[in-house]
Amino acid sequence: MHVLAIDVSVNGCSVAILNTETSAFYQKRMETDRGQAEFLIPMVENVVQEANLTMKEIGSIVVTRGPGSFTGVRIGLATAKTLGLALNIPVLGLSTLDVIARVYPDNQHTLFLIDTKRDDFYGQVGEGTDPKIWSMEDVENYQGSIIKDIVPDILTLAKMGAEKYMGQTGYDPSIAPTPLYLREAEVSESKKKVLNIL
Numbered sequence: 220m221h222v223l224a225i226d227v228s229v230n231g232c233s234v235a236i237l238n239t240e241t242s243a244f245y246q247k248r249m250e251t252d253r254g255q256a257e258f259l260i261p262m263v264e265n266v267v268q269e270a271n272l273t274m275k276e277i278g279s280i281v282v283t284r285g286p287g288s289f290t291g292v293r294i295g296l297a298t299a300k301t302l303g304l305a306l307n308i309p310v311l312g313l314s315t316l317d318v319i320a321r322v323y324p325d326n327q328h329t330l331f332l333i334d335t336k337r338d339d340f341y342g343q344v345g346e347g348t349d350p351k352i353w354s355m356e357d358v359e360n361y362q363g364s365i366i367k368d369i370v371p372d373i374l375t376l377a378k379m380g381a382e383k384y385m386g387q388t389g390y391d392p393s394i395a396p397t398p399l400y401l402r403e404a405e406v407s408e409s410k411k412k413v414l415n416i417l
Contacts, residue, residue: 220278221270222384223263223302224377227255227295228287228315229333229370234262236270236277237377245270246373256294263302277306279387281380283371284312285399286341286350287333292398303390311380312396318371320346321379332358332367340367341401352401 224235232255235246247262247269249255267274282299285292296312303310315333320326320343332340332353340358343350358365 220381220384221272221276222377222381223267223277223280224373224380225259225263225280225282225295225299226315226318226371226373226376227259227291227298228283228285229291230288231255231370232259232262232291232295233370233373234259234266235373235377236266236272237374237381238270239381243270244374244377248373255291256298259294259298263298274302274306277302277308279308279380279384280310281376281383282310282312282396283315283318283376284396285315286401287315289400292400296396296398300395303395304392307390309384309387309390310395311383312399313376313379313383314343314350314399315371316341316343316350317346318376318379319366319369321375322369322372323366328363330358330361330363330365331369332365334368335402350399350401 220239222237226233231250233248237244245266247266280299282295299310316331320331327345330344332342340353342353
């Protein structure tokens with residue numbers, strides 16, 4: 220099976236194709252804070268072409284669902300679900316922090332952090348635990364080892380997706396992945412003046 224992996228949750232965007240039978244792996248990465256929606260589909264098309272495949276040969280899709288960039292998470296999930304629906308293949312969402320943690324063996328006491336750019340962090344201890352927002356003080360007081368500001372490894376994401384897909388076929392909107400947000404999006408009021416006509 221060929222797994223398409225998509226990550227737009229932290230700093231830029233990554234896509235990859237993993238052949239689960241031969242372990243052949245193809246990837247593209249772009250470092251950008253803006254315009255991921257514009258670049259993501261062409262990146263998917265490029266990596267599929269590099270793997271000498273057609274879109275119809277993709278068997279499943281795995282995508283990071285957060286926590287991370289609010290906009291990036293939405294772009295990644297929307298793209299994955301659109302492709303899953305169009306190709307009628309399963310789509311799985313995985314925690315960004317779980318993917319980061321998987322790379323590190325014996326990670327059960329390690330604190331993994333993603334900078335929120337708001338003087339705090341999205342973080343969790345080990346793999347498979349509930350993420351939360353960590354203040355600077357919380358981080359300073361943590362007694363174990365700390366790993367922060369790591370981009371999820373796209374090959375690890377693809378392999379984790381392949382592990383979870385055993386026997387699943389077709390796109391099922393009832394189990395399509397949803398964003399993992401730890402806080403509401405920051406929305407500011409428009410500064411334009413509005414005329415009040417009565």
